[in-house]
Amino acid sequence: MKYKLLGRSGLKVSELCLGTMGFGTEGGWGADKETSFKIMESFANSGGNFFDTASFYKFGTSEKIIGEFLSNCDRDYFVLATKYSSMDNKTNFNANGKHRENMMHSVEESLKRLQTDFIDILYLHIWNSSTPVNEMLQGINDLIKQGKILYAAISDTPAWIVSRGNTMAELMGWNQFVALQIEYSLLQRTPERDLIPMAKNFDMTVLPWAPLAGGALTGKYLRGERGRIKPDSSRLNDNSTRITQEVISVANKLGVEPSHVALKWTMQKPFSVIPIVGATNENQLKENLKVIDVTIPEEDMKHLNNISAIDLGFPGNFFREEAVQMNMHGDFYEKIEMR
Numbered sequence: 001m002k003y004k005l006l007g008r009s010g011l012k013v014s015e016l017c018l019g020t021m022g023f024g025t026e027g028g029w030g031a032d033k034e035t036s037f038k039i040m041e042s043f044a045n046s047g048g049n050f051f052d053t054a055s056f057y058k059f060g061t062s063e064k065i066i067g068e069f070l071s072n073c074d075r076d077y078f079v080l081a082t083k084y085s086s087m088d089n090k091t092n093f094n095a096n097g098k099h100r101e102n103m104m105h106s107v108e109e110s111l112k113r114l115q116t117d118f119i120d121i122l123y124l125h126i127w128n129s130s131t132p133v134n135e136m137l138q139g140i141n142d143l144i145k146q147g148k149i150l151y152a153a154i155s156d157t158p159a160w161i162v163s164r165g166n167t168m169a170e171l172m173g174w175n176q177f178v179a180l181q182i183e184y185s186l187l188q189r190t191p192e193r194d195l196i197p198m199a200k201n202f203d204m205t206v207l208p209w210a211p212l213a214g215g216a217l218t219g220k221y222l223r224g225e226r227g228r229i230k231p232d233s234s235r236l237n238d239n240s241t242r243i244t245q246e247v248i249s250v251a252n253k254l255g256v257e258p259s260h261v262a263l264k265w266t267m268q269k270p271f272s273v274i275p276i277v278g279a280t281n282e283n284q285l286k287e288n289l290k291v292i293d294v295t296i297p298e299e300d301m302k303h304l305n306n307i308s309a310i311d312l313g314f315p316g317n318f319f320r321e322e323a324v325q326m327n328m329h330g331d332f333y334e335k336i337e338m339r
Contacts, residue, residue, distance in 0.1 A: 001047025001292060004274060006079075007178030008203045009151055011120070013050040013079050015267065015292070017207060018043045018285075019278035020051060023065045024058030029228070031280040036065045038282045044073075046289050052181075052207070052276050054083035054125060055106050060113055067115035081121035082110050083155060098124060098131035100139040107148055122149040123181060127157035133165045141174040155181035159194040166202050177204060181276070184208035186217060186247060186262055186308045187240045193312055200271050208266050211275040216240060217262035219248050246307045250300050256290070263291040265304050 003012045022029070023036040031039065040051070053062045063082060070078060084106035085098050094101050110119060122143065124136060143149045154162055154177045162177060169176045180199045182191050185208060199206050212218055215227045216235040222244060229235055244258070251258040266275045279285035296304070311317070318324060329336055 003049075004205065004272060006121075006151070006274075007205045007272070008176070009178045011079065011151060011178075013274065014048040015274060016048060016289070017050040017052050017081075017274050017276045018048055019209065019276040020053045020062045020066060021057045022062075022278055022280040023053070024061030026058045026061060029280070030058060033065050033068070035281060037069055039279050039285050040066070040069050042282050042285055042289075044078075046292075048289075049077055050079045050081070050274070052081045054123075055110050060109070063110055063113035067113050071115045075116060079120045080114065080116070081123060081153065082114070082119055083123040083125040084110070085125040097128065098136045100135055103136070103139045103143070107143060111148065118147055119149045121151045121153050121179065123153045123155045123179075124157065125155050127154075127161055133161065134168060137165055137169055137172075137174050141169075144175050151175070151178050153177050153179035153181065156183075159198040162195075162204075163198055163202070176202070179205045179207055181207040181209060183210050184266065184273075185211045185213045186243055186265055186304060187213040187235055189308060189310045192310065193316055196271065203272075205272040205274055208273065208275050211266050211277070212259055212262050213240070217244055217247055218257070218259045219244055222248075243308045246304065250296070250304060253300070254294070254296070256294050257287065259288060260291045260294045261296060261304070263288065264294045264296050265301070267291070268296055268301060 002015045004015055005011065006013050018040070020036070022031055024030050025032055051066060053066055055063065057063070066080070070080070084103055085096065096102060107119065107122065111117070122140065124140075140149070140152045144152070152175050154165070162180065166176045168174070180195065182195055184191050184196075184206065188210070191206075196206060198204075213235045214229045214233075215221070216229060216233075220227060221229065221236055222241065234240060247261050248258045251261045254261070263275055263277065266273050277285070277288045279288065312320075
């Protein structure tokens with residue numbers, strides 16, 4: 001396992017992050033405690049040190065399982081990320097949202113479930129417009145000063161909100177977001193329109209969830225296997241099927257699994273990316289960990305980029321027009337390094 005710096009911070013995390021949304025059997029699916037322990041042990045034995053969870057995953061069971069596991073380990077070895085803002089209960093209007101009251105309550109409850117004195121990374125989970133950005137940032141900064149969290153990150157939020165937040169934090173001397181968690185895969189490249197350029201500008205590490213598109217990119221649905229994706233999902237439409245077939249073709253050429261190609265495609269992007277790999281059994285995780293030793297040749301990366309390319313729309317396509325490039329830079333536009 002190799003390690004990366006998380007965003008602008010000096011925090012060193014493994015090149016794969018273990019997603020634990022499936023730790024717990026609530027909802028009729030997931031891994032029980034014993035299986036979850038085996039998954040975390042395998043991940044740690046491979047050199048993985050980065051866990052991702054959330055306050056509401058399996059109604060808190062995910063955090064409880066991780067907390068029990070970490071209570072028997074060297075806590076400082078692991079980098080633990082959790083999220084707040086999702087609904088805690090249905091009886092209190094303030095038991096959800098980005099505001100300070102829910103933030104403080106959520107963090108205190110997460111600390112209890114995780115059996116730890118601090119959370120390495122706290123994500124704002126899913127954005128809504130009910131709380132001003134400055135209130136959220138002040139709350140996070142207070143928690144960092146108290147030592148209850150160490151770094152701030154953000155998930156599933158429009159690029160302009162993240163940009164405003166990081167700019168405000170810079171001006172006020174607060175802590176900026178070091179990481180951005182978003183859906184990103186060969187079947188979901190729309191973040192390339194604004195979220196990823198924004199993350200690159202602020203030196204934020206991108207952490208894709210669903211890098212295998214819910215299992216679609218493994219090819220299992222094309223083999224007739226069943227899963228949690230509904231038949232009418234865009235991950236199984238004609239275009240997604242076409243892309244998945246190309247992934248399978250590249251995998252066959254390289255002698256690896258389609259899942260390895262899909263994961264490595266995110267890892268070999270020309271910006272900081274750490275995919276989140278989830279697992280509900282040990283074999284599933286071990287199979288995904290093999291991606292560490294896979295390298296996709298440049299020609300195959302170009303092919304995958306081309307067959308999964310999206311319409312960037314305006315102004316993305318406009319910026320790429322040759323006439324626009326020539327107008328801006330003259331005959332030198334192909335020789336100038338761009339940020």
